[in-house]
Amino acid sequence: MRTAAIEVAGLLSTLSAVGVQKQLARLPGVGKAEVNYVAGSATVTFDETITDVRAIKAQVRECGYHCAGEQLPRHVCTLADPPDEAVAVPAPGHEDRPHAGHDVHRAAANSSEHAAVAGKAGGMAHEMGHGASMDMQAMVRDMRNRFWVALVFSIPIFVYSPMGGMFTPPAPPLGLRLDLWLFLLATVAVVYPSWPFLVAAWRALKNGVLNMAVLVVLSVGTGYLFSVGATLFFPGVQFYEAVAVLLVFILLGHWLEMRARAGASDAIRALMDLAPPVAMVLRDGRELEVPTAEVLAGDVVVIRPGNKIPVDGEVIEGESQVDEAMLTGESMPVKKGPGDSVVGASINKSGSFRYRATKVGADTALAQIVKLVQEAQNSKAPAQLLADRASEWLVWTAIGIGLATFAIWFWLIGQPLLFALTLTITVFVIACPDALGLATPMAVMVGTGLGAMNGILFKNAAALENATKLQVIVMDKTGTLTMGQPEVVDVAVAPGTSLDQLLALAAAVEKGSEHPLAQAILKRAAGVATGTVADFAAVEGMGAKARVAGSVVLLGNRKLMDTEQVDLAGLDAKAAEMQGAGRTVVHAARDGKLIGLIAIADAPRPTSAATVAKLRERGIQVAMLTGDNRATAERIARELGIDIVLADVLPGQKAEKVKELQAQGKKVGMVGDGINDAPALTQADVGFAIGAGTDVAMESADVVLMKSDPYDVVGAVELSRATLRKMHQNLFWAVAYNVVAFPAAAGVFYPLVISPEVAALAMSGSSALVAINALLLKRTRLEGIRHPRAAGGSASGRDAVVGFKVGTIEG
Numbered sequence: 001m002r003t004a005a006i007e008v009a010g011l012l013s014t015l016s017a018v019g020v021q022k023q024l025a026r027l028p029g030v031g032k033a034e035v036n037y038v039a040g041s042a043t044v045t046f047d048e049t050i051t052d053v054r055a056i057k058a059q060v061r062e063c064g065y066h067c068a069g070e071q072l073p074r075h076v077c078t079l080a081d082p083p084d085e086a087v088a089v090p091a092p093g094h095e096d097r098p099h100a101g102h103d104v105h106r107a108a109a110n111s112s113e114h115a116a117v118a119g120k121a122g123g124m125a126h127e128m129g130h131g132a133s134m135d136m137q138a139m140v141r142d143m144r145n146r147f148w149v150a151l152v153f154s155i156p157i158f159v160y161s162p163m164g165g166m167f168t169p170p171a172p173p174l175g176l177r178l179d180l181w182l183f184l185l186a187t188v189a190v191v192y193p194s195w196p197f198l199v200a201a202w203r204a205l206k207n208g209v210l211n212m213a214v215l216v217v218l219s220v221g222t223g224y225l226f227s228v229g230a231t232l233f234f235p236g237v238q239f240y241e242a243v244a245v246l247l248v249f250i251l252l253g254h255w256l257e258m259r260a261r262a263g264a265s266d267a268i269r270a271l272m273d274l275a276p277p278v279a280m281v282l283r284d285g286r287e288l289e290v291p292t293a294e295v296l297a298g299d300v301v302v303i304r305p306g307n308k309i310p311v312d313g314e315v316i317e318g319e320s321q322v323d324e325a326m327l328t329g330e331s332m333p334v335k336k337g338p339g340d341s342v343v344g345a346s347i348n349k350s351g352s353f354r355y356r357a358t359k360v361g362a363d364t365a366l367a368q369i370v371k372l373v374q375e376a377q378n379s380k381a382p383a384q385l386l387a388d389r390a391s392e393w394l395v396w397t398a399i400g401i402g403l404a405t406f407a408i409w410f411w412l413i414g415q416p417l418l419f420a421l422t423l424t425i426t427v428f429v430i431a432c433p434d435a436l437g438l439a440t441p442m443a444v445m446v447g448t449g450l451g452a453m454n455g456i457l458f459k460n461a462a463a464l465e466n467a468t469k470l471q472v473i474v475m476d477k478t479g480t481l482t483m484g485q486p487e488v489v490d491v492a493v494a495p496g497t498s499l500d501q502l503l504a505l506a507a508a509v510e511k512g513s514e515h516p517l518a519q520a521i522l523k524r525a526a527g528v529a530t531g532t533v534a535d536f537a538a539v540e541g542m543g544a545k546a547r548v549a550g551s552v553v554l555l556g557n558r559k560l561m562d563t564e565q566v567d568l569a570g571l572d573a574k575a576a577e578m579q580g581a582g583r584t585v586v587h588a589a590r591d592g593k594l595i596g597l598i599a600i601a602d603a604p605r606p607t608s609a610a611t612v613a614k615l616r617e618r619g620i621q622v623a624m625l626t627g628d629n630r631a632t633a634e635r636i637a638r639e640l641g642i643d644i645v646l647a648d649v650l651p652g653q654k655a656e657k658v659k660e661l662q663a664q665g666k667k668v669g670m671v672g673d674g675i676n677d678a679p680a681l682t683q684a685d686v687g688f689a690i691g692a693g694t695d696v697a698m699e700s701a702d703v704v705l706m707k708s709d710p711y712d713v714v715g716a717v718e719l720s721r722a723t724l725r726k727m728h729q730n731l732f733w734a735v736a737y738n739v740v741a742f743p744a745a746a747g748v749f750y751p752l753v754i755s756p757e758v759a760a761l762a763m764s765g766s767s768a769l770v771a772i773n774a775l776l777l778k779r780t781r782l783e784g785i786r787h788p789r790a791a792g793g794s795a796s797g798r799d800a801v802v803g804f805k806v807g808t809i810e811g
Helices: 014-025 053-062 136-160 178-206 212-232 240-264 266-272 365-378 382-412 417-430 433-453 461-469 477-481 499-510 516-524 558-563 572-580 608-617 630-640 651-663 675-683 695-700 711-745 756-779
Strands: 002-007 030-036 041-046 278-283 286-291 300-303 312-318 320-323 334-336 347-350 353-359 456-458 472-476 482-493 533-539 543-548 551-556 584-590 593-604 621-625 644-646 668-672 686-690 703-705
Touching: 002 053, 002 365, 014 030, 014 041, 014 053, 014 178, 014 212, 014 382, 014 433, 030 365, 041 053, 041 365, 136 178, 136 240, 178 212, 178 240, 212 240, 212 382, 212 417, 212 433, 212 756, 240 417, 240 433, 240 756, 266 365, 365 433, 365 456, 365 461, 382 417, 382 433, 382 461, 382 711, 417 711, 417 756, 433 456, 433 461, 433 711, 433 756, 456 461, 456 711, 461 686, 461 711, 472 477, 472 651, 472 675, 477 482, 477 593, 477 621, 477 630, 477 668, 482 499, 482 516, 482 572, 499 516, 499 533, 499 543, 499 551, 499 584, 499 593, 516 584, 516 593, 551 558, 558 584, 572 584, 572 593, 593 630, 608 621, 608 630, 608 711, 621 630, 621 651, 630 644, 651 668, 651 675, 668 675, 675 686, 675 695, 703 711, 711 756
Parallel strands: 472 621, 472 668, 621 644, 668 686, 686 703
Antiparallel strands: 002 041, 030 041, 278 286, 278 300, 300 353, 312 353, 320 334, 320 347, 456 703, 482 593, 533 543, 543 551, 551 584, 584 593
16 A cells, blocks of 8 residues: 545635545545645545546546645656656646656665656636635735635625615716616626635535535525525515625635635745755766656765755765754764764755765655655544534534524514525524534644744654544663763762873773773763873673873773772772762773773763653553562663663563553553564554664554654653644634634614624634644744744745654555
């Protein structure tokens, strides 16, 4: 099974997305389809042996919506989505990519496929009333233009309307009758601005759903057609001004809502634009500039100061400092030399180098992250499934209540036709299924996008929701709470010896050694001058012996000191204390006398203690899981403030420990990084994979922490709780609004009645309020979450914090 994110452009209502989802799910070979109205995209899981992207595109178009194919980063195209016609058109957001219609061959196994992502433009021209292949920003501008047209023509309609006898209107031009002049003005004010709703309503009926556009057409259309009939065919009251103003308010609300929707997808657009459009590669012995999408695995790429790195690879020549802030969150540039890996979308700061491309196209870390975020944003939270169903029933309810309102007021109570018709139109227009449908997807879009900017990748909306319920978070010790590599954590110096002298002698002996303990000592002694080493000899199982600056230096364990009859200088008790704390103790002696002790251990990460403290503040218990003995485990637990210690746990028992906690009725999260953590990550209610860990662990988890920082667990929990609060606020508002709106619109509180114009403002305002409330999540202060500096700033490298070492995430 393969999963792809497909563009679905032209969605005007949340229920329009439901209709497309139903049609895609019926397509042979499609296992699952989820359509996101806010993002204008669909995540489709399908069997490649039965169907393909082209068939899915055709199905989307059959539903009446534009589809340019897969939504991919700028540097990726896919051969599975060939052009529909001889003349290809770039997909939205790809227009500025050089040679968008190029043809590229498969490079090697596991390398990505490349070709143009092309769209069929002509047949869709203006079908939606928005024009062909418009992106969200273009649709926002189009809705704005329609709003202004409706407003401009509504003003003369208002002026020429009798206005209840308040003043005498001016004479119509060209000697036209007043009703004909109003008919002409209203036709322009209604037909062009309302065209997207007419098309959306037709598509909805065609796809077997009733959506908000159907209600708009019923309300505006009923008023307009009744007025036309009164003008041309039968005597009656016309209310062109009411219909025109009604449409103005509807368009204003949709314009504001679409602006909010566009803002919700800032994060994914920023990720897609991170990679440079072109790359400099060596081919046939000369440098050649090619589109990034044409770089093949095995190509040698040339990088100069200030260049963005186009694809993932390994340095083969030269050295430089590379800024990986947009990928790892580290503010300091990282030194790169031969053998080091580089990641696409990072920035070369100084120096020039060449590297061999290893992962290109859809295999790059950036492409995998974009795919992960798309799938999360298109997934549906459990609450959204219920809201979608309620939205569909709400439209039927509105139609039923509207018809009942007309029947009761006109036939039973005997009110005038105009009064009954006005109330009916008010009921149609006040119903707001979109507020209900927008409540959760807008919050999920903003929440997952904000997470992606902070290197916290939720794989689906359910994980976002489940993270709010966690009561215990189990953290693997090695590599998660600790650095996963030995470090000098304590030093004891004998009287008469300085710290620098001890480190200088130890570093001199260990110089050139690749042993992890030696590397820890050399790292601690960085910057300390060392003497010349002679007569070096390794003592098997005990350490090393050498002559440094004329003195005989011993470096090793207690056994070496005893063998060489070294005077321990009163440090034997300190050595026993260090060992009792679970540390490896390296003894250093000079000329037969101990000069110091160096304690080495797997040091806690700098943020581990703060992570535990913040989680406990939020009512979440923290458990540490390790294979170490209980004494060592409890020492680290005391340092970090952890009260639940699961020690002496074999790799295969980690999932069992999670089960034991779940059996106590607790919701359990698991944080890990290794292959042996994968079963526990899967077993947990929410699995968090540390980003520098293994691909297997990351594929097993529900949340990926790209920066390898346990403090991001706090950020993930805070973000999920804030997102869920926004969901609940939005759902409460949407339900409460509709509960109050229907009786008010139907005249239950007569003589207090609502006009269609006020109903339109309330309906549009309800949708806009839900969308804007979700966007406020971007401005909410959350522990562990950085916010974009400005609305347009999210596209900058430092705000689009993602990460590398991402495994292939496919069905």
